[in-house]
Amino acid sequence: MSSEKIRLVRNDTRPALVCTITDETTDAAINITGATVRLKFRAAGVETLTATVVGTVTNGTAGQVAFYPASAPEMLQGAPGDYEGEIEITFADGQIQTVYDLLRFKIRQDF
Amino acid sequence: MVLRAAVSLKTDATYVVPVAEVEYILLAATAYADTSGRFRYTQEAFSISDVASKSTTKSTADSSQVSDDTAVATAKPLAQSVSVQDTIDVLLVFIRAFADTTSLGDVDTFVLNKLATEAVDAVDADNKAHQKALSDGVAMNDDAQAGDGSAYNINKTIANVAFAGDNSSLIFAASRVESVTTADAGVLSIQDYVEFGYFAEDYVGTAQSF
Numbered sequence: 486m487s488s489e490k491i492r493l494v495r496n497d498t499r500p501a502l503v504c505t506i507t508d509e510t511t512d513a514a515i516n517i518t519g520a521t522v523r524l525k526f527r528a529a530g531v532e533t534l535t536a537t538v539v540g541t542v543t544n545g546t547a548g549q550v551a552f553y554p555a556s557a558p559e560m561l562q563g564a565p566g567d568y569e570g571e572i573e574i575t576f577a578d579g580q581i582q583t584v585y586d587l588l589r590f591k592i593r594q595d596f
Numbered sequence: 597m598v599l600r601a602a603v604s605l606k607t608d609a610t611y612v613v614p615v616a617e618v619e620y621i622l623l624a625a626t627a628y629a630d631t632s633g634r635f636r637y638t639q640e641a642f643s644i645s646d647v648a649s650k651s652t653t654k655s656t657a658d659s660s661q662v663s664d665d666t667a668v669a670t671a672k673p674l675a676q677s678v679s680v681q682d683t684i685d686v687l688l689v690f691i692r693a694f695a696d697t698t699s700l701g702d703v704d705t706f707v708l709n710k711l712a713t714e715a716v717d718a719v720d721a722d723n724k725a726h727q728k729a730l731s732d733g734v735a736m737n738d739d740a741q742a743g744d745g746s747a748y749n750i751n752k753t754i755a756n757v758a759f760a761g762d763n764s765s766l767i768f769a770a771s772r773v774e775s776v777t778t779a780d781a782g783v784l785s786i787q788d789y790v791e792f793g794y795f796a797e798d799y800v801g802t803a804q805s806f
Contacts (some may be wrong), residue, residue, distance in 0.1 A: 491629055501635035502627050509622035543635065551630070553637035572625045586622040 490591040493520040497595070498555035504540070504572060506584065518545025519577035524552045526560050526590075529567035532551055536560035565594040 491502065502524070506515040522540040527533060538557040540550040554560045567592040573583045784804045 491627060492628070498637075500629040500631055501637065503630050503635055504625050504627040507624050507626075509624040512624075515621070515623060551635045553635075555637040570621075574623070582621075582623060584625040587622065588625065588627050 490567070490589045493561055493590055493592050495517045495561055495563075495592050496531075498553075498558060501554075502552040503543070504552065504588075506549050506550070506572070506574065514546070514548035515574075516546050517542055517548050517550060517574060517576070520545070521552040521575040523573045523575075524569045524588075525573060526557075526568060527570075529569050529589075535545050535563050535568070542570065552585060561592060565592050580587055 486492045490575050504522075504524075506517055506522075507513060508515060513592055522541065522542065524538040524540060525534055526536045526538060528535060536557045536559045538552045538554070543549045543551050569581060570588040571592060572588070573581060782805070786802050
């Protein structure tokens with residue numbers, strides 16, 4: 486996972502966030518066909534969630550999922566600053582697995 | 597004295613499982629912002645449900661009957677009319693002096709002393725007899741006037757009805773007698789039934805000659 490923060494602007498509804506789920510050991514793609522992938526978004530160091538964005542599986546076999554801020558506008562309506570996101574996968578059989586590493590974001594104030 | 601000591605060794609046994617012998621899937625996620633626009637958000641599609649259409653039709657058989665409209669009219673019979681006689685009121689006004697106490701209905705016979713200034717009504721049936729002295733030499737067709745200075749003997753029938761507009765002072769005095777000359781002659785007819793002259797002869801009332 487890239488340590489570079491994803492830069493976003495407050496009150497935007499784009500861009501879409503495209504995520505790829507892989508095996509950290511083998512780098513193989515995780516098949517997420519039929520799975521529900523959620524992005525839990527919050528300000529850095531705060532326990533309260535800012536938004537929960539349900540992703541759309543764009544390529545299940547390749548482990549690709551896209552998150553749209555337009556589906557959850559509250560995601561980018563918080564105060565400018567550092568944010569972090571957690572990806573939770575609910576597979577088709579109902580089992581849940583969460584990516585250990587967090588995604589990091591930075592939101593600036595719009596003009 | 598013999599001492600005994602027991603020594604036991606206790607150790608914690610641990611086993612470290614090598615990481616290579618454990619297989620599990622550690623998820624990793626890489627994310628980037630799509631600026632190409634290939635990933636577009638589309639709202640959830642909605643379905644259009646069938647809408648029941650309702651229509652109402654009116655049967656053409658429903659029609660208003662002309663007979664439903666009843667005309668109500670009232671008419672007043674023309675036979676209802678007001679008789680003129682129903683509203684006729686006869687008003688008789690007598691202007692008399694306060695000293696007069698005689699009423700018409702009380703006296704059957706009365707003497708009239710009419711002032712010379714009274715104007716003679718045209719309806720009065722005057723029987724004038726002109727007797728003038730021979731010295732005047734008046735022609736028979738002479739219209740005698742009051743200013744002639746001749747002595748007139750007027751035979752007048754009392755057919756005149758005193759009108760309220762005459763304002764004549766009708767003095768009813770039983771003691772006063774008209775100073776008539778011997779040449780005066782006439783018929784005094786008194787009746788209050790109808791107007792004098794209505795009957796050709798005196799059917800009602802009294803008549804006296806003087």
